[in-house]
Amino acid sequence: MSKTKVIIAGAGIAGPVLAVFLQAKGYDPIIYERTDHPTNHGLSLALQTNGLRVLSLLPGLLDKVEGGRVQQLVQYSTLEEDLGELTRSDGPARVAAEYGFGMLGVGRVAFHHTLIKHAQENGIPIVFGHQLVSFEETADSVTVTFANGKSDTASFLIGCDGLHSNTREYLFGKQEPTFTGLVQTGGISETPKELLRLPIAVNMYGDGAHMVAYPINTHQTSWAVTTQEPEAKESWRAMDEGGQESFRRGSFSSWPFGGGPLVEAGTNIVKYGIYDRPELQSWHKGRVVLLGDAAHPTSPHLGQGANQAFEDIYHLVRLLVKHNPDAAGPSTELLGKVFREYETLRIGRTTALVRQARQQGEVRVVNGVEESKKRNDRLRAQDDMFSEGRYHQIMAYPFAIGHSEI
Template sequence: MKILIIGGGISGLAVALALHRTGQQVTVFERSQAIQEVGAGLTIWPNAIRVLQELGLTNVIPEIGMPAHYRTIRTWRGALLSQIEVDAIAGSPMRLMHRADLQGALFNALRDASIPVELGARCTGFSQDENGVHAQFADGRTADGDLLVGADGIRSVVRGQLFGIPNIHYTGYTSWRGIAEVDARYIPLGISSETWGVGRRIGLIPLRNGRMYWFAAYTTPEGQGKDQSSAERKQEVQELFRGWHDPIEPILEATDRSRILRNDVYDIAPLAHWSQGRVVLVGDAAHAMSPNMGQGGCQAIEDAPVLAQCIQASADIPTALHAYEARRKPRTSRVARQSRRIGQLSQVNNPQLYPVRNILVKALYTRALSKELKWLLQSTI
């Protein structure tokens, strides 16, 4: 089949590779003028690592991803609340990497496979009938195919045309992200860590080449700080975490203010369906979730082989797409619910509940999350 993929992010590129490996003719359409994404790190858990290996990235993963064997949570003073040994659950570590490095690796794999990627192609809509699907782009380009895959993110144009704009839900907290180049003594190797306070938290994710990716979350009304300058963004996040345990303050100080991003955090209400006729959604377009389990990108990657397998198994496109939904929706919905619960727990904004939350986390959280991770990392997709 001739398949049109709208979106050249991690989801779209992974789906393109998976479909190509089953013999489909694939073209990716990306609205940006270049495949690039800055300022963000990713935690790629073993469930997604296995898929990337199946897609031919086995040798690339160690080059772009720092292995992490532990996931820890601490209080703002540095006391340990929870420590999960990933290897003990999954048999292998997770990998910490820059989003742009993973996106670049996937793009290089597409180029090596001669899969076309059309840049500067902003999809404005599509039409379909029993014979095919027709996509339109802002610059006047058009494309025809047998199937259209919407991999265009949380504010998906494809999803909007299929089902209308769903309830995009503000989680209650805003987020800063940045990457610092710091001295090696500030980089705790092999550990992905979070530190929880009252209505605020910060995560530290070591990357290769002496870089530390960090993200910070703060419970605040939606839309605050949208007009901040880069200096104001940095100043606010530094003030929020003043006095927190090492190496938080030095890492924030070492971050170039022009490279600090700030965005409110959203997820979407579950959709009744992900497909209609010859059009289907993948990744954030289908199941955008909050980042609290580090599974948003992982679940998008997982979509790729399942969609490819279902299309290969059935010549009837709607039947194949319904099979894909049936396999993926229960799993992604469970992960999204768990991620939402962790966000609510980590962002407790009542000083009186803070010590109670910490006691519960220390007593129960590690066992509960380990059980959930065992299901997630050991079960098949």
């Protein structure tokens, strides 16, 4: 008996992970990716407890991932009128000790290539240069057509094709991303001596600007400066050398606490706008469903984009196993049941986190000395973001330790 074929649109961060899970549960996944090869653009990801917990369910994967483990989170003010440390927390180390996983910074390019290679080593075909443009359903299948004129048919389709999802557009119509008013400029640098003493993630706050930085291996740190600026389209390609050099020599090069040295040593400096999309009330129609950024793109201020995609994967696979344990070709009615239950679990949670991320960006970047001082005072008075209550609200998901259902 042939296995149930599943088409996955998108070979970014979510698609290869989803494919390996589906294969392990008896399905026959194939991934189609619009680009001609794995990307060499992008900066980094903060893999957090919830996402790492899901990845740990795939044997051998985390052993292949190079990253920088974080033990402390420190917040600084770079404002001359209020200079110094705002808060310091050993929360990441406490969380890692209690739950087995804390926070791991990874270079996006290296991590993406690791996921691609892991999927291919498991025999999963990844077909590049195929951009989805349409699909057509029958009673028991969906046929996908690509921009190059080719097509393929499978039992169902999962759209993992990111912020600019063609799957989402074909399901629900064109919805332009909404510019949040914030722009990030970031790069990767050799870790300066100020940040070498202990693996830490830092937030630095100035007048009209915020910087986040964390290690991505034993000797490099990824960083990004958020400012309020006119819209900058996110191509993820490095600025030209003149633009990079201008930023290296600009005002951020004088920031203390290791911020300035990071900027001065930055390589592959990119500049990109931060976008949201309108919230969806449903993520599926018929035999097609969305996952990850295609369903709920978020600004980066909580570091939950990839981690929420991994939560999506856990629950979608869990529900397929629950309702279709033999991985037989499901009816449209059965898929509807799986997809509706998946949405019920995920839409409320991801919507709340998208809103929190947007609010966090607005809180971090304020203009004027007095408003910046007020922000700093609020940060000093905040509960530790790794306190039990706040941790459980964001990261103690998608399953209790030792109780994975897949």
